[in-house]
Amino acid sequence: MSLCLTELFLPKTFAKSFRFVPLTTGICAFLLALFLFRANRVPPFNFQILYWMGVSTACVIWIRPMFLKQRNKVIKDATEARTITEITPAQTGEVLYEGSVWQASCDDHIEAIPPNQKVYVLRREGNTLIVVPKKIFQ
Template identity: 35%
Template structure:
């Protein structure tokens, strides 16, 4: 009977430590705390199968409650269109630099065949990691680059 209690305490502590090492949005932590609660239940319920069932039930209910009541983090999303200005030329299929919201960013043109000259007003149409995807604003004269094959 006490061996099962120590098993649940060890499992609970291990899951809590794993949450510190590999954060999983409190899933491991909740499962660990449920295991520690089952350690106390194991003193009253001798069947290991029932203990496992109680642990799974406690874990599922707790995870549901934690996810329901914790605020969700919203990913940072760019607005539909944002203005920027190129700092360097963006050659076809290459990256350049743009000034966006007062900070320089790596950028590439959404059209891989198009080039954009420096000091050109562009619209940010997306983001790939730390690289902005831009398109020249309408009415902007674009330079013609010849490709060297």
């Protein structure tokens, strides 16, 4: 129980690679305790610790990453941005979006978008915005 409760008191700025480790190991300890309680023959304490370490390691490696998967952030509506540099079909450029400069890639891989043009932001993939020229919609 104490391992599960430690997850509540860890700061949100705690390294993402260590997130949910105390919770996962606490749940594994609880499940293993239930399993061993129901068993007819309880192993010695040393083996109980060994079993818990094995199950916890397996869960941290294989199950915990499912909770940490990042999804592409979808921007609610297509919003406007303005290109700062040229965005060529194979390269990324820069756009001014909501007062900040972002890397941008064109969803239309046929033509380049010149600088100082209005574009629509379709979605965000990591730190790169996916944009299309405004003239496509006109």
